[in-house]
Amino acid sequence: MKKENIKFIQGNEACVEGALYAGLDFFAGYPITPSTEIAELLSYRLPQKGGKFIQMEDEIASMCAIIGASLTGSKVMTATSGPGFSLMQEALGYAVMAEIPCVVVDVQRGGPSTGIPTHVSQGDVNQARWGTHGDHAIVTITASNHQDVFKTTVDAFNISETYRTPVILLYDEVVGHMRERLVVPKKGELPLVQRLRTSVKEGVDYHPYLPREDGRLPMSDFGAVHRYNVTGLFHDMWGFPSDNPDIVHGLLRHLVDKIQNNVNEITRYREYHLKDADIVLVSYGSSARSANHVVVSRRSRGEKLGILELQTLWPFPYDLIREKCANAKYVVVVEMNMGQIMEEVRKAVDRPEKVFLANRIDGSFITPTDIRSILRLIQGKGV
């Protein structure tokens, strides 16, 4: 008989389930294919638990609104796709600079520009990394199946609260739209990180931007007893604008180091059959499903193929890649763009010339056959 915690839903809906599990309070968004289902479902579900949903006038306003809401202590999220994600970049940078916890979902479609709205792509990988201007660090996570969409969504909230950073959930059209099983974890099964709030008492000088020794910043909600300034300008420990070189240098280092020094804690991945693999496929998001398909079928014929499925894309886990690909004769990066992650893998491994790309950039979902043809080429078996 039916179990209440089993659902058959779209990936976008699995993301909503994960966000609600994580304690989402506030969502602002603007309709865009292929992410719209997230907004639609949250407009229904959030007010049922007393949360707030608002459809803003554009993606710029959506990103700004969630930052405002986060400052009052709410767990916040927005969801969009390429063109909307482009519009969000300015305020995303603000969230980086002002250290505002927030989760931004980008369900990728084909670009540039309006591109191919209803078809899949993974072309926003570098936009997630460098879309907003200036030196900065960012966290970007993805997943290939609904169970992992749920889990990475919960993770995204946890990471954003822990490090006080925006976290980008970089899903894609195939994962967002396809339906499959989700087993919703029981309450308490996945850990939830709550915001670290200051213990400084009223009337005592509170330094909102003075990191503790562990790099964390205890926060005070807008409306609570500590009144302070939040700005996108470089700022001192009170949040007041400063162009003092020491303060500028110190803050930028802090913003980058708090992420880069915690790569291991932030890195999430899956691996199958890597131990003895001659050929390692590196993939992520929906592409990893096709890559996995190839690994399963080749393994059944005794070929030594393995897969490293990345979930954390940024900060890029260079050490992990180097370690997992050390014994591979070939590394094949499977992705639906022109090699955005392949370039990073090449930076990571000892011999970049052993890294190949199996990709698809025509709006069609990459097939196992696409990957097999590259494998045949590499193995010298002809086209």
Added chain:
Amino acid sequence: MAVKDYIRERFFPHIWCPGCGHGIVMNSLLRALDDLGMSKNEIVMVSGIGCSARISGYLDFHTLHTLHGRALAFATGVKMSRPELNLIVPMGDGDALAIGGNHFIHAARRNIDLTAIVMNNRIYGMTGGQYSPLSGYGTMATTAPYTNIDHAFDTVELATAAGASFVARSTTYHVQQLTKIINQAILHEGFSVVEVLTQCPTYFGRKNRVGGAVEMMEAYKKNTTSIGSKAKKENPDLIERGIFVQKELPEYCDEYDKVIERAKATLPKE
């Protein structure tokens, strides 16, 4: 409370030029707040980018200095999340009506309870004197060396048409009136717009040869009149001051509370 108690003295002196009208607006705002007797913890000030936006840093509230044009969008998130807080959004004319024009009309359309103070100096001051959407036809600016061919918005008409439920205008010369209007605007439940004509002697004044701060303020006295005054009938070119719109309309956060009620009613009874 003394007006000084609202100020973060640590962050003075301020960045405004001598003769700038923004300090007068800040003073008027503080007097209005002092009259209302609100606790500083209940007030969130959200500003964008520009000379006007720096107000937020100098005042001892919860202050959010955001992006150019986006203050109302940030403020919408704060307000929806914590409707019991009082949101005040000082904006420049370029900030509010050029880059932020879309957010401005949509905040008005929703009638969300924010108080937008549009500090209209008819110029982009911080970047050095380029024409703004309120400079007006025939003015001079560093980006209009052959005179400006852009027509200005009428802030009051724009806000009214967009659905703001409180719309008013005053000037830095008429500080008593300005204080009263800001007081009313903050008390009003719904989206309030107060346009303040405020002088920028450094850029608008010099570029357009309209004199220094004193002459510019005298011009506010000379060129404005109360709404519907006899003087206005005799001289239609006079700019009207006062409260143009003040009506009770359902406020957005109140309406959303009803959405929550309706949503909760769909849940199975425990």
Added chain:
Amino acid sequence: MERCRLVFSGSGGQGVITAAIILAEAAVLYENLMAVQSQVYGPAARGGATRTDVIISESNINYPKVIQPNVLVCLTQEAYNKFYPIIRPGGLLITDNRFVKIQRKVDAQQKELPMYRRVMESIGKPIVFNICMLGAVVGLTKLVKPESIMEVLKERIPQGFLKMNREALDLGLQMAESITN
């Protein structure tokens, strides 16, 4: 069970996508199977050729799309013309003879069923055409129990429409039975 790959095709508004979701949901929620459903999205919600893919299996499904279906359903001529070549050799090709004229022999069991006509004669509501089709698919493939389909329908549609859907499902099941015997 063998892994089964299905493609339902037709025109927007015929309910082929809904039928695919119901089938896959029945498999996952009531039969403890794995299933993946996907579809090709376009800008229009009504009209045009529609295709949806379903894979049902006892084991984990990686690649979610169908390249060669074991079961192909075509409910319009346009859909048939476009998709008949992809059928897996020996697969099952189901068409409705009101909408589709079979033009070529393919290496498949071709079943031309008067589903639309029977629905209109017995029930008179074209809205349950897709459920009748689902009945025929379930009857011919035994992928899930008809009761599991009904359980899904109970959760999805108002009580008042259940009887009509049950009748449509039964019509399809009967048609399947009559041609297999």
